[in-house]
Amino acid sequence: MQPVPQDLLKEYVRSQHFTSTADIMQAMKEMFRDVIQQVMEVEMDEELGHERCQRSAPAEGDQPKNYRNGYSRKKVKTQLGEIDIRVPRDRNGSFEPKIIGKYNRNAEGMEDKILALYACGMSQRDIAEQIKSLYDVEISPELVTKISEKIMPEVNAWQNRPLEPVYPFIFMDAIHYKVKEDHRYVTKAAYVVLGITMDGRKDILGVWIGEHESSKFWLNVLNDLKSRGVLDVYLFCTDGLCGMPQAIEAVYPKSRLQRCIVHQIRSSTKYVSYKDIKQVVADLKKIYTAVTEEEAMQQLESFAEKWRSQYPSCVKSWEENWDVLSTFFEYPMEIRKIIYTTNIIEGLNRQFRQMTKNKPSFTNDDSLRRMLYLASQRIVKHWHARCQNWDLILSQLEIMFADRGVT
16 A cells, blocks of 8 residues: 655645644544545446446447445444445445445444454443543444354354364363353353474364263364364373263373372362361372382372371372373473473463453353453464473474374
């Protein structure tokens, strides 16, 4: 696009006698309106094949020519405020301006601003007030909802996009929201799946909405990942999601599972008394910070001997889940730091909570999906760095999984 000639711009500024920035904004608003008007006039000329006031009789056998048929008035919301435009009409009713669609009342840019505010977790009413404050444009909360609904095809395309064939590590965690269903609000979980790619970068693979965890639910999620191109996952890291081991065995039988140590500590010490909690946690730390699994098992035996009589459920939890708690001992220290906890995805969920804290509930599942999708797009823009020491980690993976097609 060619810039406005400077001498022409100077002449215009001199003629306007601006005394404030408000005067300049009003002038820009009027110029924007005039440019929009002229663009529509040119579009009409191109549609008719002749300029205004030009008429010619159709040749014999030709279809009757189309002509202008006045104007219809329309208010359009823009980033400069609300403007009145006159939309040209034709007799055949076939003309539709490209610059402002026939049924569109929001100039390009306004919807993007509304979606950006929506992604920040603002309520529809707050967004309407913010737009009014910024642009002096009245919009209803219902309009905000309609604009957000327009991105559902984009949300579905993102949720179903092709994925990488191999992920060294995939993390899964849930975040809970109130969602309206059958005229009442129920608690639903948004299950977030985050993958580490072969070049060491994080990527949100998708979000699934559900009420209850089960092997059937996770089977659907994992089959979804497989249908989108994920052929192999070296290790899944979760917080003890119900039904996950069975689903992994069915879809990715070669994959290993690591239960988050931090979640295990929280859940197993839930009923430990306040006076003992500090010592119990200190003794548990000796288990998961051991250098080898053999040393860790010795520490677990010592822990059981010391605390079984007082806290049998705590000891039982560690013993029964040892096969999925001890997986990380099979890996070098650089990899252990990544996989022994789901902190990497809990950090993502903290950002989701921060962005949605002003929305205590959602009208339906799609409303929640839209919010989390928009929030995801904002978050991943800041994900540039690779995992720490990734070159070293990748070289270790190449040796450990040489038979699994590491590239």
